[in-house]
Amino acid sequence: MSRQQFRNLSLLAVLGLAAALVGAFVVTARPTEDPVTQVRWGACPEGVEDPASGPARLQCATVPVPLNYSEPDGERIEIMISRLASGNPGKRRGVLLLNPGGPGGSGLDQPAFLAAQGLPADVLDSYDVIGMDTRGVGRSAAVSCGFTDDQTYFGNIPPYAANDAAVTERAAVAQGVAEQCAANDHEGRLRYISTANMARDLDRIRAALGEEKASFLGYSYGTALGAAYASMFPEQADRIILDSNIGNTYLDHDGMRLYGLGMEETFPDFAAWAAARHDTYGLGRTPEEVRATYLTLAERLDANPVDGLDGGLFRFGAFFTLYRSTLYAPTAESWKTLLETGRPGPEGGRPPGTGAPAPTDNAWTVFLAVTCNDVEWPEDVRTYHRAVAEDRERYPLYGAAAANVMPCAYWKLGPSEPPVRIDNTGPADVLIVQNRHDPVTPLRGGELLDEKFGERSRLVTVDGSGHGAYVLGENRCATEVVTGYLVEGAMPENDLTCQAG
DSSP: OOHHHHHHHHHHTTSOOOOOOSOOOOOOOOOOOSOOOOOOOEEOOTTSSOGGGOSOOOEEEEEEEESSTTSTTSOEEEEEEEEEOOSOGGGOOEEEEEEOSTTTOOOTTHHHHHHHHTOOHHHHHHEEEEEEOOTTSTTTTOOOOOOBTTSSOOSSSOOOOOSHHHHHHHHHHHHHHHHHHHHTOTTSOGGGOSHHHHHHHHHHHHHHTTOSOEEEEEETHHHHHHHHHHHHOTTTEEEEEEESOOSSSSOOHHHHTHHHHHHHHHHHHHHHHHHTTHHHHOSOSSHHHHHHHHHHHHHHHHHSOBTTBOHHHHHHHHHHHTTOGGGHHHHHHHHHHHHHHSSOOTTOSSOOOOSOBOTTHHHHHHHHHHHHHHSOOOOOHHHHHHHHHHHHHHSTTTHHHHTSOOGGGGOOSOOOSOOOOOOOOSSSOEEEEEEEEOSSSOHHHHHHHHHHHGGGEEEEEEEEESSOOTTTSOOHHHHHHHHHHHHHOOOOSSOEEEOOO
8 A cells, every 4th residue: 555545544444434333312303593694605715626526516615603602792703615507597496405424525616526426417407506614624714633644543444453452552652642632722722613603604605595495415424424314404404415425413332333234244245356356456256265364464464564664554544445336446456566575665655753733633523523522422441342252253344443442532522412313203304325335334224324314214215335426426227217306306316226337
């Protein structure tokens, strides 16, 4: 794995979440009662759009919102939003709010990105497509824990834990990170970075845009935000699309553990691909042999790390390979090199740190703030000992990482309010889309969310592999079903399955 690959995977670590289990409390909300803010569109800041992609297509603006909604007349922060205006104003029916996941991912470029990926023209005509940096992210009152590139904390997934001693060792790192975040919270904003507050921000944005209702398309963590918005503001929610679902409005320890399930369900797709190319990569003639190769390499690197690559980082890279089939070939090539030479390649594994600010500092900070503020996490390290031991056996490919201890066990800033409970009353306006095999948000997450919404939702199970189905995948049936709902309001009468192709 090259240094650039490691940086890319570290960034991906904040862009996907696992399914969360049942159980939450009520959070209610009313539509914004503030005077409507006049949105003033202008050019987006440099860096929002890639100049190599051609002329700028997006406009940007800011919307002021309360830092603390319990004190609506108190301190305000500004949320930066972007707009890809309807290509046919005569067909325009409203706004489509987007969230790319995380929490912690910047979404200002999301309208242009999805358009480039093939968001259907009918959708682009029907909506002004609205991206944003949610509170705390990027250009929306950014927060920082002060992470540097030489720290032993490098992402939202803890490292693989071989035994109780490894969990205890990691607990000290997690506690240090929680204390570091608190010490760097100089403006006192971290406690207000939560899913409930982000949902309230969405409604402020809707009102500022002069819309009675808002539609929403969210991926990964964006499904938690969309589910919270539909539950807190059911009268303002229009057509809601939730793609690659974490299963609730928050992520807890049990939800994080489903990363292990996701890898177990999705790894066979890579294994079958590699087995069919054994003559090229030599990883095994059958999927079972490829799986054995993975376990052998991981255990070898556990015992003898090479060039900065240990077993935990090797597993980490394999996990994110399953996000996209386009990552299969470079991963297989790196495994081939390991088998043939015993080394990962000329650049090794994790690059040495310099003490400079980590490029992922803001994304990791927001991920921790939201995840730790939304719900209580177990504080007793023995809970994590038990979970790691269980998941090492239940999900041997990755479970002993997903169950390991996180800074949320030592977080002292929240939660400041109960988690958002799913509101299953009202019309059927929530369309849940889910790949059958997804490493980070397994199918169970879509099923859980569909169960919670009851008659208000429909589940579209896509016979696909990877993270993201609508637009990000290639399933024609899924594209037609979601587009039909966004454009025509054609909600399926029942749950359905989209076969491969």
